[in-house]
Amino acid sequence: MGANLLCNYGESVAMLLFGIGFGNLLLQSNLIKKIIGLNIMDTAIYLFLAEKGYISGRVAPIITDGVQDVNKYINPIPSGLVLTGIVVSVSVTALMLSLSIRLYRRYHTLNLDKVAMILKKEDK
């Protein structure tokens, strides 16, 4: 178990980062910190994918010097998945940031707990 963790240290770090990001997104009350957590979480998954796609001693799957042997290149699919994931993550982050701007203009705070308290007062 311990030996596996050591030799797959990239994946272990990715899982740790995923946990950190997930916790921040869930537990922070400040919106900007939540968004940072979201980005850490997504990046951790890309690290995980990149680690899984890499085969030591091989190069990126772009044909160089006419070498067409499959065994010279790493698996290109995880890289493709990472690219797609980055696009999704960028758009989601942009949406979250624009929502935060809206919220700040209205309530002059980025703290979700405070916003919830203001809303409760508005109800009464």
Next chain:
Amino acid sequence: MEFVQNFPAFSIMLCLFAGIVSSVLKKNAAKWLNTILIIVVGAMSVAVLYYTASMNTVYVYQMGRFSAPWGNELRIGCLEAGTALFFCIIMLLSLLGGRTHLEEDVESSRHNLYYVLINLLLSSLLALVYTNDLFTAYVFVEINTIAACGLIMVRQNGRTIEAAIRYMIMSLLGSGMLLLGICMLYDLTGHLLMSNIHEQVLSIVAEGTYKVPLLVAIAIISVGLAIKSALFPFHAWLPDAYGYSTVSSAAILSSLVSKGYIFLLIKIIYRVLGFEVFHDSGIINVFFIFGLCGMIFGSFSAIRENDIKRMISFSSVAQIGYIYMGFGLGTKEAMIASIYHIFAHAVCKSLLFIASSGLTDVSNRSRHFVDLTGAAYRNKIAGVGFTVGALSMVGIPLFPGFISKLLFAQASILNHGKMLPALIVLAISTILNAIYFLKTVIRIYTPVENGRNLTITFRQQRLFGVTLLLFIVFSLALGSCSQPIVDLIRQGLESEIISSIPNTIHQLAQSLMI
């Protein structure tokens, strides 16, 4: 290859392009484009449904004709086509019913943007229903989330901004977990297409290797989708998001968006993992317990609520609990009951939301119960619509809610270990449903002396009235013609199970009956 087989791919593409075109159209043009689009997609779904059901076939559509391990595929059977048709009908009716409110809630210059979101939402729902590729499913889950967030946000006030942010946070937690689970599954099996993953998962299980990683991947995907579809402990965002958005959005969010995720989960259970593997993983017990808790706590929160829209939203939590309880029972009968309940709940919940908007219109826009007294006399058709929805939710015969409860009860008898808790909670939940829905029905049919509030007749709101009538007819049809629909679901599910082991409990029950 026959021409009709292209229709699913066409309908997804049409929705995407209509979304792009709508962004530069005027308000009315966008509205008509959207209406025609939904009708065309619905008609294409009818053709595909007729083709697959009459031939009793399931076919794979290769996008761009790239063959299996590399290309992207759609997989179409009668269950998929039927679900797509159903989603189209509900979406069309919800939009028609909420049209007058949309005029008031959304600035005139932004109406075309609303239809952009609706078109994108429809395309992502269709893609979730049809796709045979896990990563494509993830991408469309995100499109679905963003479009749904826009639907909440489109009515501009502080409440909806806060609700949209809470919705986004929970959704992003869920989709992060879903993505991680898909990556782990890819890592274990080396494939992204559902059928290829299924073969590899079966061989992994047969060899008995990678038990823990497979369990972790299944758990993470299940929890991710459960968060996104608002299973009981993760439902905190739901009442605000549904309760404060404009009424069409609320109807679409509660009846379609969460159902899209649940449908994806059913596909993952049946096509990616195989029913037996999922059954043996123990996740179903977790689903069972949280489903039961959701049925009780959702109803309790609804009873305590004083605001009619939030009450209906909390009732969604209870109904989603039913669906997950069906997964948790772990038999095919229960799965059929869950899918039927997805349809039944979608019709009744959108009907309730639309009807409640008609009731609040004649009560000074107040959503509190005290002000709603006698509202059914002031807006008769909305009162009838609300009563039909409420009776169906409680489970009165003739209505779809009764059939799904009957199916759940029959399915739970086949599972000896879980029969007692399932039946008891089903009974308790029915009583709780009756308390809060019938309380509301009695309230809106209590006459008041001083009729200072305005009255709306059928003639003043023709579109609204016709939509509610269509909703009522549709729900009655779903309830009274349940057997063909159940047969269709069974046919769709059975054609999906390629190589998993037949259901032994069901066979035993059948042999006992003979």
